[in-house]
Amino acid sequence: MGRSHVLVLPYPAQGHVNPLMHFAQGLANLGFKVTFVNTHFNHKRVLAAMVGRNDPTGSCVNLVSIPDGMGLEDDRNDIGKLCEAILIAMPKSLEELIQNINKTLEFGDQPITCIVSDACMAWSREVANKLGIRLAMVWPASAAIYSILANIPNLIRDGYIDDEGFSIKKQRIQLSLSIPSFDIENIPWRLGDSNSQKALFKYLKRTFEHSQLTEWQMCNSFYEIEPGAFSLVPKLLPVGPLLANNDAGHSGAQFWQEDSSCLTWLDQQPSQSVIYVAFGSLTIIDQIQFQELALGLQLTNKPFLWVLRPGNNQESNHVRPNEFHGSHGKIVSWAPQQKVLSHPAIACFVSHCGWNSTIEGVSNGVPFLCWPHFLDQFHNTNYICDSWKVGLGFDKDESGIIRKEEFNKKVELLLGDKNIREKAFELKQIARNNIGEGGQNSTNFSNFIKWLEA
Numbered sequence: 107m108g109r110s111h112v113l114v115l116p117y118p119a120q121g122h123v124n125p126l127m128h129f130a131q132g133l134a135n136l137g138f139k140v141t142f143v144n145t146h147f148n149h150k151r152v153l154a155a156m157v158g159r160n161d162p163t164g165s166c167v168n169l170v171s172i173p174d175g176m177g178l179e180d181d182r183n184d185i186g187k188l189c190e191a192i193l194i195a196m197p198k199s200l201e202e203l204i205q206n207i208n209k210t211l212e213f214g215d216q217p218i219t220c221i222v223s224d225a226c227m228a229w230s231r232e233v234a235n236k237l238g239i240r241l242a243m244v245w246p247a248s249a250a251i252y253s254i255l256a257n258i259p260n261l262i263r264d265g266y267i268d269d270e271g272f273s274i275k276k277q278r279i280q281l282s283l284s285i286p287s288f289d290i291e292n293i294p295w296r297l298g299d300s301n302s303q304k305a306l307f308k309y310l311k312r313t314f315e316h317s318q319l320t321e322w323q324m325c326n327s328f329y330e331i332e333p334g335a336f337s338l339v340p341k342l343l344p345v346g347p348l349l350a351n352n353d354a355g356h357s358g359a360q361f362w363q364e365d366s367s368c369l370t371w372l373d374q375q376p377s378q379s380v381i382y383v384a385f386g387s388l389t390i391i392d393q394i395q396f397q398e399l400a401l402g403l404q405l406t407n408k409p410f411l412w413v414l415r416p417g418n419n420q421e422s423n424h425v426r427p428n429e430f431h432g433s434h435g436k437i438v439s440w441a442p443q444q445k446v447l448s449h450p451a452i453a454c455f456v457s458h459c460g461w462n463s464t465i466e467g468v469s470n471g472v473p474f475l476c477w478p479h480f481l482d483q484f485h486n487t488n489y490i491c492d493s494w495k496v497g498l499g500f501d502k503d504e505s506g507i508i509r510k511e512e513f514n515k516k517v518e519l520l521l522g523d524k525n526i527r528e529k530a531f532e533l534k535q536i537a538r539n540n541i542g543e544g545g546q547n548s549t550n551f552s553n554f555i556k557w558l559e560a
């Protein structure tokens with residue numbers, strides 16, 4: 107008889123589907139049967155992005171989907187609306203999915219006996235309880251953010267935020283001396299739109315109450331980069347960095363087709379020469395900022411690789427400056443980011459500092475230029491620039507724009523800074539020590555496997 111059957115449930119966003127898929131692949135590699143549940147909307151995108159690629163994911167992980175409760179035309183980048191829809195539609199669909207799978211087993215199949223849920227989908231605890239199956243959580247962002255969310259009741263009690271999650275007065279919060287303080291304006295549920303922010307806060311508050319009651323709470327991080335945060339939430343166990351772990355190095359869950367031509371292009375660039383620019387899956391920058399960034403890249407006179415997502419992203423909406431054409435760079439709509447970051451031609455990473463990008467950059471020893479937009483990205487920037495000292499931030503002008511001269515100046519400063527490069531290299535070694543046998547993280551993962559099999 108094979109090992110047991112686990113269902114993995116990510117929150118429906120790229121920055122969640124990726125690490126949960128890496129976790130799922132880790133289980134599948136050990137012989138567990140794994141069913142991975144995307145929303146219908148994302149499932150279609152993942153399958154479309156896999157067409158024509160030799161991606162082994164589908165053969166080792168069973169990819170299935172349930173509805174997310176949004177209409178076909180609804181804007182899934184409206185995080186508040188998406189969270190509201192998820193809570194209405196997904197618990198029932200998840201319950202039915204598990205019941206159906208467990209009812210229609212073929213000879214030799216194992217029933218689903220455990221849900222590994224994204225902590226942002228911790229409402230799944232009610233489903234697990236109802237069906238009498240076990241539950242474990244994976245938190246795909248930093249332990250520091252988890253500790254902030256765990257402290258929501260205290261932040262309300264002490265008058266930092268109101269009970270809808272909005273800051274009451276302008277101030278900095280220091281949860282512990284060992285993690286960076288943060289500006290209350292940059293709380294991790296910060297979004298541009300206040301209705302969405304309110305809905306996200308309500309959603310996170312509710313799901314976190316469930317998450318903290320779960321026996322297994324794991325995190326895509328490692329102890330050495332945030333010891334202070336882990337001491338604030340002792341039940342949270344580091345199992346990161348969660349990186350693509352199949353032989354082909356595929357991420358296995360991409361929403362857009364990777365353009366691998368950039369790897370051949372990188373092969374032709376000198377060592378540590380290329381500026382890599384990518385802002386994850388959600389960020390949109392406006393036309394003025396877009397132009398300044400394009401001109402800033404040109405001003406550096408260095409080769410660059412820039413990810414401009416299709417659809418609602420910069421590429422379709424914005425005009426590139428005329429003189430930009432024929433420049434010394436390459437633009438792709440989606441890159442195989444983990445492979446790009448491990449390429450010797452990369453000199454630095456201009457990043458929005460989503461947690462996956464942060465962990466991937468750190469694990470590859472790449473220095474950062476930090477360009478945070480919302481959510482946890484400001485906190486991650488504090489880690490990168492102030493705690494780990496592996497990157498620099500940008501200064502905005504009085505109209506809130508990062509100008510081309512500032513961009514060029516920071517590229518020069520970063521690339522000329524030997525200390526930052528050395529620190530980035532040290533951090534890479536520490537990250538790598540946490541991959542595979544021997545590290546604390548593999549012990550945590552092994553203990554989790556024992557629990558799964560008990």
Ligand SMILES: O=c1ccn([C@@H]2O[C@H](COP(=O)(O)OP(=O)(O)O[C@H]3O[C@H](CO)[C@@H](O)[C@H](O)[C@H]3O)[C@@H](O)[C@H]2O)c(=O)[nH]1
Pocket residue numbers: 119120121122124246247357360384385386387388389413439440441442443444459460461462463464466480481482483
């Ligand atoms: O061209 C690209 C660009 C990105 N990626 C991958 O896409 C993921 C992006 O994740 P992340 O860097 O975390 O950014 P977001 O997609 O913006 O993630 C959301 O979710 C994260 C986890 O909760 C948060 O930390 C972020 O702030 C939030 O925006 C990473 O695994 C990247 O490797 C690619 O493969 N190719």
